[in-house]
Amino acid sequence: MKLIAGVDIGNSTTEVCIAAIKDDNTLEFLSSSLTATTGVKGTVDNVTGVINGLTEALKKIDKNISDLSLIRINEAAPVVCGAAMETITETVITGSTMIGHNPSTPGGVGLGVGEIIHIKDLPDAAKKKSYIVVIPKEIGYEEASRIINMSFENDIDVKAAIVQNDEAVLINNRLKKTIPIVDEVRQIEKIPLGVVAAVEVAPEGKSISTLSNPYGIATIFDLTPEETKYVIPISKSLIGKKSAVVIKTPKGQVKERIIPAGNLLIIGSTMSSKVSVDSGAEAIMESVEEVGTIDDVEGEKNTNVGNMIKNLKSKMSSITGQKIDKVKIKDIFAVDTTVPVKVEGGLAGETSMEKAVVLAAMVKTNALPMIEIAEKLQRELGVFVKIAGVEAVMAALGALTTPGTKLPLAILDIGGGSTDAAVIDEKGIVKSIHMAGAGELVTMLIDSELGLNDRYLSEEIKKNPIGKVESLFHIRMENREIKFFAKPLNPRFYGRIVILKENDMIPIFKEDLTMEKIIYVRRQAKYKVFVKNAFRALTKIAPGNNLRQIPNVVLVGGSALDFEIPEMILTELSNYKIIAGRGNIRKVEGPRNAVATGLVMSYLG
Known part of the structure; x- marks a missing residue:
């Protein structure tokens, strides 16, 4: 009896299967492991992850790497x-600034248009003009409201205010007249004085309507049709905001740069x-x-x-x-x-x-990187290493260990960077394909469309359902169910959308995201990548490129564990009368370990 190992080097994880070849030339599967891939898939940096995986799998059966007779690794093509x-037309407004600000608590309500003036100059301002007052952080809310109220009494027409501190509501509560106030403007010193600006604060529960409309901006600043075209990026950036400030260019000049x-x-x-x-x-x-x-x-x-x-x-x-x-x-x-x-x-x-x-x-790339991986493994471990086969073919062999499957059989191996598909006919002939686009692309879409700029958070949104903390003792989950807790939740979660990861909660601190939007973006990203790519791959390997010629599809790989993907693919494939579902490799691994298992099985032909 001799021990052999199958090793599947993936984009994110490295999977190992250990089996014994008995004297009668039959296989006995002994153990498996799942570890993180080290380095970029298909490079010598993978060796550390492979050794970690082998060590972990062998430890489960009280064996060492020196007990192995053979290590079989997959052909690992890098996918990026x-x-x-x-x-995109970028609009640069010469000598001016624009604030598309959205503080959580703007003050007042309405639209104010006027000339920008520093609050210290307000008492001496002319009475025939309308003003927007700038209030830096050194002027507190009591002093600011006192000066503005005095201006009202002296018939100085203050239309709105821009505040550096988080004090819009405090100022508004002390004013004799309601005006729109935008606060939390960190770079207030960059606002030019003496130019015309517009400030808008939407009523409670609504978003601004004038400054998010290019024709609204054109009306306020008396823009020409040509100038109106250039404010489109500004108005688009303000859609859905609670408040905003737009400041007119001193010279009305614009520069256009086409990328x-x-x-x-x-x-x-x-x-x-x-x-x-x-x-x-x-x-x-x-x-x-x-x-x-x-x-x-x-x-x-x-x-x-x-x-x-x-x-x-x-x-x-x-x-x-x-x-x-x-x-x-x-x-x-x-x-x-x-x-x-x-x-x-x-x-x-x-x-x-x-x-x-x-x-x-x-x-x-050419075969050189895989050869280098095999040679380095062999040198470090003293065990013969063989590059054994194409991922999709090995995955198809491994998928055959799923109970209830039979030939002809197709597999979808959805990983982090690629989607592999293979079909085995009744004669055992395998046709396979290796395609770009899988989990990492979905993460990228979620990250960009939600504007998170946080790949870790986007990855967690992809993999887990979400909910909203409606009190310190209950959350409303995305399926509308309510979950109660005996102990109070962390107060910083209150009112937040949270990612429900196993027994943990990860808060999303982005004010303009709703639960409905996150769910929509997540599902659309998965559909556009996983479902469409699955159809693209299966069509290419189907007999005569006809999907209806494939009766069974087994989903394997990490993405098959996703709480949405299998059902989404199953629903679409059911239109072609195709049976599809998650694999259960060797009855114990679920959809994992298909390639590693297939590498071991292929040793016996």
């Missing part, structure tokens, strides 16, 4: 994701296709299908997509040690999305949601 944005998205050149073995990123994800994917087998993808120089493609190849070149011209893109997957783009001239980090195309690109 990058984003290329559609053409081209650029063209993609998709090079196939028999034909090539050029497609503009501006045309969107659907047009890009049509070109991908038209080309067929992809040999490489290039991006137009000095464009967003050109820089993205260049960066991906440069990154893989430095990681693998190969020349950049030897690094080829094997597949791309495009998804339409929106991303927050910073509006130039803002003082509070204002962003405008702009259309974008996110691309997942699978970078293909």
